Amino acid sequence: MLPDPIKTFIQIFSTLPGIGIRQATRLAFKLINSGRNRIEETAKAISDLKYLKICSECFFVYDADSRRLNADKRGINLCNICLDQNRQKDIIAIIEKETDLISLERTKKFKGHYLILGEFAKTGFLESSQKLRLNHLKNRIKKEFGQAEEIIIAFNPTTYGDLNFSVIAKELSPFAKKITRLGRGIPTGGEIEFADEETLTSALERRN
Amino acid sequence: MLPDPIKTFIQIFSTLPGIGIRQATRLAFKLINSGRNRIEETAKAISDLKYLKICSECFFVYDADSRRLNADKRGINLCNICLDQNRQKDIIAIIEKETDLISLERTKKFKGHYLILGEFAKTGFLESSQKLRLNHLKNRIKKEFGQAEEIIIAFNPTTYGDLNFSVIAKELSPFAKKITRLGRGIPTGGEIEFADEETLTSALERRN
Structure with missing residues (x-):
């Protein structure tokens, strides 16, 4: 009965921590009813997470994108905490x-x-x-x-x-x-x- | 301390029903750690919700995309339930x-x-x-x-x-x-x- 995009959404989101099938279903309808712009904004918020990198020393995250300008060879794989002298x-x-x-x-x-x-x-x-x-x-x-x-x-x-x-x-x-x-x-x-x-x-x- | 993409993610997701700031934060890290493919797949699952339309009679959803082929003038704005003779x-x-x-x-x-x-x-x-x-x-x-x-x-x-x-x-x-x-x-x-x-x-x- 549910359209495929909702089924896929539920399938993917219900595997995330703390989100069951019921809540994933509610989220899907909430997003659909909030309109196209909001849907795209939410999708982008997830997609943008891909720019983050994992620190090679402590395994916390850092923003590789914002680092590009002042990257030095030593610091390039490190988070702000590990870089902090x-x-x-x-x-x-x-x-x-x-x-x-x-x-x-x-x-x-x-x-x-x-x-x-x-x-x-x-x-x-x-x-x-x-x-x-x-x-x-x-x-x-x-x-x-x-x-x-x-x-x-x-x-x-x-x-x-x-x-x-x-x-x-x-x-x-x-x-x-x-x-x-x-x-x-x-x-x-x-x-x-x-x-x-x-x-x-x-x-x-x-x-x- | 948190990179901007995480802050934006938390801001957007913590407004969704049943998701607070704490769970949004957990979700962000879960997604980041699950890798680029998984991030893109999850973003697409949200983005694809935009293809859904709201039925003009009962206000349930229907998949406008899958309807395109056999759309007749009368039924084009209706969900499968409202179309069911x-x-x-x-x-x-x-x-x-x-x-x-x-x-x-x-x-x-x-x-x-x-x-x-x-x-x-x-x-x-x-x-x-x-x-x-x-x-x-x-x-x-x-x-x-x-x-x-x-x-x-x-x-x-x-x-x-x-x-x-x-x-x-x-x-x-x-x-x-x-x-x-x-x-x-x-x-x-x-x-x-x-x-x-x-x-x-x-x-x-x-x-x-």
């Missing part, structure tokens, strides 16, 4: 996702570098692309300064996050003077009454 | 959204025509575009068969839906022998224990 190269936060980087940057409290590993698989094991990224980091540390001052492994405090913390902390221990993770406790604005036992235990242990 | 023209279901039409079609129990009104505003009042569509329906009924056999006003059983049912039922009463709405009661698979009072009252009143 004011940041400390030997303090590295290993994170799962780009959005984790954004959240950490928003605190304005971290002035080191990053390594984005990519989202953990449901299996609990590291994927080969993630192992490659870790090896890449090891090589960089070895080459540039032998041993990092600190590696902060900033994964979500979940079962998977904790599991992968252990695996990676062990693997990277020769490459850093100190390996840390984010503090745990009651989040600001949170309520003790609704905190789970593990969180409350952490909060007690880390009281200050 | 096997459907009863003088039974009309008035609905809010395209997705409501899809759900009703899925039952295979309704063989009449539709009128899509468009989503109700939060004000509770009908918008001018909705009034135009109702007038359009009235004129069509008057011209084609004087009075419809039945008009089913199939709105969500919410406060707004009920309010608009009353307004529209009154307005359309001269144009139909019978004005009905969908039956209320416990949904199949639902549990009495969790049914609210109004639903349970309806279920009792309509027991059979």
